[in-house]
Amino acid sequence: MNIEIKDIQKRFGDFVALHQINLAIAQGELLALLGPSGSGKTTLLRIIAGLEQPTSGSILFGGDDLVGQSLRERKIGFVFQHYALFRHMTVFENVAFGLRVKRRAERPAEAEIGKRVRRLLDLVQLGPFGGRYPSQLSGGQRQRVALARALAIGPRVLMLDEPFGALDAKVRKELRRWLRGLHDEMGLTSVFVTHDQEEALELADRVVIMNQGRIEQIGSPDYVYEHPASAFAYEFLGNVNRFECAIRNGQAVFAGGTISVPENANTGDGPAIAYVRPHDIEVFTGPTAAALAATVSYISAAGPLAKVEVAAADGRLIEIELARPMLRALALKVGSLVHIRARKARVFRRDAEPSPGETHSIRGEGRYSEPATPPAPMWHI
Amino acid sequence: MRVFARFLPRRAPSVLPGFGPALGFALAYLSIIVLMPLAALVLRPAELGFSGFVAVVTQPRVLAALRLSFGASLIAAAINAVFGMIVAWVLVRYSFPGKRLVDALVDLPFALPTAVAGVALTALYAPNGWIGRLLQPLGIEVAFTPLGVVVALVFIGLPFVVRTVQPVLQDLDREVEEAAASLGASRWQTIVRVILPAILPALLTGFALALARGVGEYGSVIFIAGNMPLVSEIAPLLIVIKLEQYDYAGAAAVGVAMLSISFVMLLILNLLQRWHRGH
Numbered sequence: 143m144n145i146e147i148k149d150i151q152k153r154f155g156d157f158v159a160l161h162q163i164n165l166a167i168a169q170g171e172l173l174a175l176l177g178p179s180g181s182g183k184t185t186l187l188r189i190i191a192g193l194e195q196p197t198s199g200s201i202l203f204g205g206d207d208l209v210g211q212s213l214r215e216r217k218i219g220f221v222f223q224h225y226a227l228f229r230h231m232t233v234f235e236n237v238a239f240g241l242r243v244k245r246r247a248e249r250p251a252e253a254e255i256g257k258r259v260r261r262l263l264d265l266v267q268l269g270p271f272g273g274r275y276p277s278q279l280s281g282g283q284r285q286r287v288a289l290a291r292a293l294a295i296g297p298r299v300l301m302l303d304e305p306f307g308a309l310d311a312k313v314r315k316e317l318r319r320w321l322r323g324l325h326d327e328m329g330l331t332s333v334f335v336t337h338d339q340e341e342a343l344e345l346a347d348r349v350v351i352m353n354q355g356r357i358e359q360i361g362s363p364d365y366v367y368e369h370p371a372s373a374f375a376y377e378f379l380g381n382v383n384r385f386e387c388a389i390r391n392g393q394a395v396f397a398g399g400t401i402s403v404p405e406n407a408n409t410g411d412g413p414a415i416a417y418v419r420p421h422d423i424e425v426f427t428g429p430t431a432a433a434l435a436a437t438v439s440y441i442s443a444a445g446p447l448a449k450v451e452v453a454a455a456d457g458r459l460i461e462i463e464l465a466r467p468m469l470r471a472l473a474l475k476v477g478s479l480v481h482i483r484a485r486k487a488r489v490f491r492r493d494a495e496p497s498p499g500e501t502h503s504i505r506g507e508g509r510y511s512e513p514a515t516p517p518a519p520m521w522h523i
Numbered sequence: 524m525r526v527f528a529r530f531l532p533r534r535a536p537s538v539l540p541g542f543g544p545a546l547g548f549a550l551a552y553l554s555i556i557v558l559m560p561l562a563a564l565v566l567r568p569a570e571l572g573f574s575g576f577v578a579v580v581t582q583p584r585v586l587a588a589l590r591l592s593f594g595a596s597l598i599a600a601a602i603n604a605v606f607g608m609i610v611a612w613v614l615v616r617y618s619f620p621g622k623r624l625v626d627a628l629v630d631l632p633f634a635l636p637t638a639v640a641g642v643a644l645t646a647l648y649a650p651n652g653w654i655g656r657l658l659q660p661l662g663i664e665v666a667f668t669p670l671g672v673v674v675a676l677v678f679i680g681l682p683f684v685v686r687t688v689q690p691v692l693q694d695l696d697r698e699v700e701e702a703a704a705s706l707g708a709s710r711w712q713t714i715v716r717v718i719l720p721a722i723l724p725a726l727l728t729g730f731a732l733a734l735a736r737g738v739g740e741y742g743s744v745i746f747i748a749g750n751m752p753l754v755s756e757i758a759p760l761l762i763v764i765k766l767e768q769y770d771y772a773g774a775a776a777v778g779v780a781m782l783s784i785s786f787v788m789l790l791i792l793n794l795l796q797r798w799h800r801g802h
Contacts, residue, residue, distance in 0.1 A: 213704045220705040226698035229718040240706035
């Protein structure tokens with residue numbers, strides 16, 4: 143079922159929770175709504191599901207306008223953040239609920255209900271747990287009961303509100319992989335909300351980045367990670383180092399030097415911020431062209447990538463991620479003097495920087511596209 | 524059995540210390556405050572002997588009073604269970620001007636001296652009272668009939684149901700109702716299958732409290748009941764009458780009968796709750 147969201151607006155009194163949202167979701171897609179709390183992502187999900195009515199706009203499911211249609215007619219499987227299981231019912235009865243409340247003419251026979259529920263419980267790997275009560279299950283198991291319950295009604299679309307929010311890291315990871323497999327198997331159009339960028343990037347076919355009631359960017363996980371459309375998106379999608387600079391004639395000017403930023407060619411002159419991902423910084427032990435001198439202040443070598451923090455001459459801390467062999471080759475220690483250079487940077491004008499109470503738009507730019515020339519190193523000294 | 528098994532072996536130090544002294548204190552306190560008076564009550568009619576006790580309790584006047592006391596209390600508690608729940612629902616779920624006032628109003632039957640409530644209700648429901656005047660042409664007499672007893676017990680029992688159901692409704696997750704709706708349940712199905720089962724234990728507690736209060740109620744009832752023997756005379760009044768006639772053993776016998784019936788009813792309600800919780 144493809145979904146089209148047209149000019150959806152939602153106000154709560156004077157507060158505008160969603161500004162004119164337009165979004166098309168393709169059949170069979172797994173879409174993530176990603177944003178910080180208060181960005182309107184859950185409100186949008188609830189509006190699509192029909193748990194809330196939009197102030198204006200329309201939602202089309204395969205061409206039918208849904209606004210005003212009752213939840214019962216929508217047939218949307220909704221998985222709540224805190225599972226919202228029926229505590230007084232067994233797992234079996236929870237899953238059977240959607241079938242039992244059907245109108246008499248559509249209600250399956252008792253034997254058929256039993257068969258379908260058992261199949262669903264097997265699907266979510268809870269076959270032996272049908273007779274338990276939700277209070278006797280772990281968080282991950284409850285989440286899977288909620289999922290089975292939502293799937294029982296044969297939904298046209300599956301919606302999940304922060305599905306892994308209340309789970310510990312390991313269970314979250316397992317459940318994420320399992321959900322991806324389930325989605326690929328069933329081909330059900332699914333939308334989930336998360337504030338965890340890693341989760342969105344790992345799980346979704348496409349990511350919708352939201353901020354303050356607007357969509358900042360839509361794209362595949364690789365694309366939005368590689369080419370964030372705004373300063374907000376850049377900061378939100380992972381760790382980042384910020385460097386003050388200025389744009390002059392389409393070039394970024396730093397205290398130490400200048401780099402060319404072709405994608406900012408049309409951006410007017412003014413103060414700007416350059417963003418560099420921790421893994422886009424090269425480290426040299428000896429003096430190198432266009433590099434910045436810094437002192438290593440912290441090393442954490444647990445995990446596949448070593449995290450190194452260096453202090454620049456002005457005392458600012460810069461975060462770097464290095465492959466472990468690289469760390470060994472460089473023989474870095476706390477206190478070592480190093481020279482660092484950015485492999486890649488992204489520059490946004492200062493007025494496009496995230497700040498509370500205003501929205502972020504990039505002036506003179508549409509969607510960011512890969513620059514034709516490879517990005518030059520920063521800090522020409 | 525489980526309780527004993529828990530403290531027969533040497534127990535590991537608990538993070539909640541003081542189990543021993545606390546249990547000892549609770550038992551001693553309950554014995555002095557509750558059990559001793561009850562024991563005295565049970566011992567008193569012993570001078571009558573068992574057959575004497577049965578003779579007192581099976582007097583038609585005593586049987587009629589017991590039937591009225593427990594019957595009217597059950598009916599009143601049932602009425603309160605339904606309407607008290609609705610009041611609690613309205614107070615929890617909707618906001619409207621004067622909500623706090625209504626909320627405070629619920630407790631009034633607690634605070635009012637019961638005799639005052641009885642006088643006020645009698646004035647209202649007497650054949651020439653505001654409500655009594657309207658009901659009389661319909662052939663409904665409230666004051667000085669068993670119906671009047673029910674009205675008085677409904678009045679004094681209301682807060683028990685509202686105040687026990689209210690917090691449970693407050694804690695009931697909105698998401699659970701939304702989940703039911705998204706699974707295709709109608710509003711009615713959501714209420715019957717999801718909300719009612721969730722508040723049933725609290726509702727049973729409220730019902731039990733209202734019932735217990737109704738059985739023991741004296742002040743408000745004697746004004747409106749008319750107190751006709753065999754018709755509208757409640758058991759507590761009968762006890763007072765027997766006391767005034769210096770028939771202490773007889774009064775205690777009626778008391779023991781009430782006590783036993785109350786105990787059995789509360790026990791059944793408790794078992795119902797346990798059964799509900801356990802599955």
